[in-house]
Amino acid sequence: MLERIFGLGGHGTTVRTEVFAGFTTFLTMAYIVVVNPAILGEAGLPVAAVAAATCLAAGFGSLLMGLIANYPLALAPGMGLNAYFTYTVVKAMGVPWETALGCVFLSGAAFLVLTLVGVRQMIVAAIPRSLFAAVAAGVGLFIAFIGLRDAGIIVPNPATAVGLGDLTKPTAALSILGLLVIGALQAWRVQGAMLIGIVLTAAAGWALGLAHVTPGGYSLTAISATAFKLDIPGALNLKGGFGATLLEIIFVFLFVDLFDNVGTLVAVTKRAGLVDEAGAIPRLNRILIADSVATMAGALAGTSTVTSYIESASGVAAGGRTGLTSVTVGILFLITLLFAPLVQAIPSAATAPALILVGAMMVGALTEVDWADPGVAIPAFLTMVTIPLSYSIANGLAFGITSFAALKLVRGQARRSDWLLFVLAALFVLRFVYLAKG
Template identity: 50%
Template structure:
């Protein structure tokens, strides 16, 4: 038995080294944008962008590697979008805290997150999630991915009058994204191995000829991480005014990561009796990543919904995650090459995966409105509020209220009432 089989149990999961590596490369390409976007966002808060770039690559590699070896899950971790914006634009720029204090808040929330996981409170939360909401999480993540993809391709654009509207379909980016989508669907239907990866690479190559993309080289030396490493201010984070910030970080981390892990794991067929132990390990992996990320100098790390692209490409084990981790480490030296893949090249892959994730809607009992309506609220709120955590919050509250007023209290797991109450507290009393 070779090393990969012994560690990742490829045969047991019906996969191969080639499939896992292609899946890892696919996941990486769909989320590589974070190594450039995260430094830009945190840089607006006054953090040294070069150091944040290094911290982003290192924590993505470290967290994903823990996920690979400890949980054997095909899920990648990196600093979360939304959480980094809250860190920079709300906590630092709006509320006036230093970025060092904000990092301290991430550290404290990470410690709380770790304790909740170690004492298996997250397991209780997962057991308490109704089956209808579990299906809704997968569907909601699919809709969320669809919105991200359409926005990246320029097919959906902002509008003051209607919030969103149709973008300019005459741009090379939009045209290439549409052609890439059709290419992926056709190749997948013809069962061509690596269909999603082929689509991404094809659009990237075409972008040099039709969309003005420029090749900027391959290698570059990594900058120093010293300006952000261990620069967090825990004392300032424990000050009264920032306690609300810690709670917000904690709640979003808890439900955003949990929702993503459950949705992607279900899509991979891993959320079944007998394999839940791996999910529990994956919860600890992403908890440890938040803690470590704050020490390196970046905002909260979380599981990435883009991992669904790798799962669709066949990823079923930690070898997929290990491939992603190695590529993030390589980005410390090949950032110019990683940055050559435009967002509109990965958009077709994400939109294809999003379409397939909507099939979970067929699992719902459409005759029971107290199950279907909370599920629909969960799924719809995720893309419309641009937050997986918000979708879960609205879903839990809706589920609890409908069961309460239809005399079905005894059918509801006690954890639903606790979670619903926590979210109500968050929406009513927290800014």
């Protein structure tokens, strides 16, 4: 049956190899069960409920990817997108988290429609590849900054905006210990280094009395606090009060998810040898359909945008070549659902190092930027640096696309085929004008 569903023989793999690859991928990305609730919890969502929703969304999304697209790609709520949800949409814009979940659902629906009608291909072709890498790096810096702030390593400073915190304080000291532990485990190439480091750091905090967190009640019903709480009418602006801002939110959720997916797909499928002779990815629409449906399911459960994880590359390195790897990951996440509410016992000092190091890994995408070409380097730099400094992925996208289009014009390199790029740039300019008047 498995051979018939996944074509194991045709991909030169076995059930044992695929299951082992699934375990490998799961261990490298299981940290999201702890980190995602920590981030969304700051937006006011109940931590236990988000933990359960994270497991459910990751389990459902990975199963869907494996069964529909037959690729070794695991899905879960995306890092960066959860930060945008919390720090930009909810905390900076003042949008209720229920309405923000409605935006996530609508972005997933829009992604599905764009995929089905073929517009997605046009958008992907219009965005410069260097900006894909710059967005990934900018989000990485954004996440790392949040982790440094949560750790108390970086603190507000009235003279310089930010400064170095007191590293002798319990939270900062424990976070530095966590950085050393996770960094050492990663240097030794230990599978699941992130999750192991979080658990060891939390244990050290409890043992030394540096962390005092009382876990909530253990119950699968915890998810009821966020499940089906999304406010789609609010996201559609039927209740008024937010205006065009919500269109911007949906736009960013959609585009960052699109960027995440394309970057991950290219990296993982190339490594697995799953691209065809022309360099195209077979069954690409099935992959994107699975992702968009998983995003809508995640919003219904109570979590931010679900996307493909670059950690899937670890499973591919272990031999994963088919959807059976993803199905294994999905089953493991659903099993983890039984223990998800217990993540409330993990102190923030243990999750902050994970944020910092996840951010560090994401910055590695900058190697794909041609820094010798100013027309490429300047928009990439503006994108990367604007995201963390303005606390907004939307601003980074706006600066990057607008500056890229402007440099094309002044260099006389504009082509008729670039029409969609200039349309996007014009929309971003109008966005800046709208924000200035607001």
